[in-house]
Amino acid sequence: MSTEALARLAEERVDHRFKGLPPDADGLTVGELTAQRRNLFTGGFATPVLALSAERLEHNLRLMETYAVRHGLAFAPHGKTSMAPRLFQRQIERGAWGITLAVPHQVRVARAFGFQRVFLANELVDPAALRWISAELDSDPDFRLVCYVDSVRGVALMDAALQGATRPLDVVVELAAGEGARTGVRTEAECAAVADAVAATPALRLVGVAGYEAEVPEANPERVHAWLRRLVSLAVGFDKDGRFEGADEIVVSAGGSAWFDAVADVFADIPEFSLPVLKLLRSGAYVSHDDGRYRKITPFNRVPEEGALEPAFRLWAQVVSRPSPEQAFVNAGKRDAAYDLDLPFAQVVRRDGTERPAAGIEVTALSDQHAWLRTGPEADLEVGDWLGLGLSHPCTSFDKWPLIPVAEADGTVVEYIRTYF
């Protein structure tokens, strides 16, 4: 990564591009605003404002580093979750092998900040993007990118777009998680046909296999373990058949945020290959974790002795209307909060510097710019109060906020995280 490019993030001006920030900070650089150590609650921030907890963020980063080390896994956290180069940096500093990404635009963001190892968890058949990636590979010998192939036609399109490239593009065959699952090759025979196509294409180099266990139909621990064993067997078979001949190491990759315990189990039993093996875990949502879906599905619920992630986001909104004892409205809506998996959860109310639980308050709907609250008799809520909301789904929370304050427990904002979506 480029520490110079990352340092330049502090030189960006605070202005109308960034919602939630103090209006009177306009024109300061991010670095200057950071140095002021403003308080999230008294420092002039405007509502709605999404904040990350400094302590919880650090805890989560540390926990997954420890987890990967303990289980002998290389780690390429999925960067599509945050699309925040500063978080990519902290992940790399905490031992990550590289960053996983989903689409070429995300690779452009990573390259703008000099990240050197990218795992692109998708087949890439866009000629413009392939030519750009090929130019990046040719101009920087330290840049490594591995992407999926999942069809013979895809390989042909890649080959056509990559004519004239100096370095071959590293690819892994994607094994689908089952019939009716998402992308990926459905059968071992088709995987071999795709690998044959790769072998016939000097522009590509086969370096492994990968897939996404969370798409296993009716996923449960047995089915996920079984599919992961199938993925490992595919790699074993490919290796036996000499299909990784040109590679320096063999990549075997799986692991979102719901089943990394199963990945750790099954990858622990990966037999010896003809080459060193890179067991690559790709979980991304852990960085902020959440108060909804990911809280429910995290593998740490099955292995509590290995730790627990902490939800690091809180969205602060202000009550702008209290038209009846049963209803209230805050000024955050679909533009501000994730709503694809669950509605936000009312957690705390702040008034005059005092915080208390949001008893009797429930979010029942979101408009574009409002949240609808149902309030019970025990709810003490009035116009002007700040409501702290928990969110469900890190990916659709980060992507609504281009510059996110990171606050310590007492409210002191110690950093601002820039995202690129």
Added chain:
Amino acid sequence: MSTEALARLAEERVDHRFKGLPPDADGLTVGELTAQRRNLFTGGFATPVLALSAERLEHNLRLMETYAVRHGLAFAPHGKTSMAPRLFQRQIERGAWGITLAVPHQVRVARAFGFQRVFLANELVDPAALRWISAELDSDPDFRLVCYVDSVRGVALMDAALQGATRPLDVVVELAAGEGARTGVRTEAECAAVADAVAATPALRLVGVAGYEAEVPEANPERVHAWLRRLVSLAVGFDKDGRFEGADEIVVSAGGSAWFDAVADVFADIPEFSLPVLKLLRSGAYVSHDDGRYRKITPFNRVPEEGALEPAFRLWAQVVSRPSPEQAFVNAGKRDAAYDLDLPFAQVVRRDGTERPAAGIEVTALSDQHAWLRTGPEADLEVGDWLGLGLSHPCTSFDKWPLIPVAEADGTVVEYIRTYF
């Protein structure tokens, strides 16, 4: 508005901040890229990419200008839809009185581009935002902002934050659309109490009444007409009681994108007031219109003789996986397409420069970065094809794209629209 600030949009650099744009345009200014008149399909654009139709955009802008003029309505299109200063400019150039906005951050964006008349369709009780708006009013005598009040407590909070302001802040009392509806005062008696509170506050000046008819419970033409008549009666009563004494004109405002025909009907019968009246319509979604919800609910379906809006968005994604005859996957997901009201609609397939209807193709789900397609026997779709998708809900389409190419029918990109969310 500031034509200088708007012109500076062309000086912004194309880089990793803007997805979908050609990788080889990196480093060009937006103005330079525009001058190249690249083709959306052959000019190196990367998928996914959202495009606006130049002709349809122009048609929609013209149609609503005509509509407002024909019905004697002033127009403050809701800017939260696009948050695109360049579209605000075109709306103003087409006769709009000003721009409606939802939250103070959006006002900051409008002010950064020098827009002089803002209708803030929300109560505003955030002290930091109020102080900033007050400073803007004091420093620019041509800036006019009108915002909602919907509670006595809200008025008290505004009064406290606005101590020391030179110019009073113009407010309108928001009448709720009914019991259980969104924000706004529920009864006429409470409206009078809020108006009393405003009258007792030198920091505020009452200039009218407003509301949002789309929130009328179980809305139908009769109920919406009835509520609009109630809104007008409230203004009549306030005027009779001398409550607008300090105003220069009386604002009566309603009108989203579902019932502007009813607004036109009822506002045509507004009686003479003691002051000139500003009948202010606020529809915003018309600018791009859509292929889903807004296509269904547009008032032009009831008054086809007055014209028809045209859906101006098309999202282009590329097929990256075709694992079975029944399934395909494109590389656009929740990060790229609106999904809150309907899933995207498969419209056309492009291969080798030829476009044909997307027969037998249906979007069945979105992941963060993929759309799931179900394909019937008649579907001719393969890896590498571009799929053109129609969208539902302009507001949650614009907000996923910071720089949107505007293409003519032959694909020539003639402009890039910057958004700020």
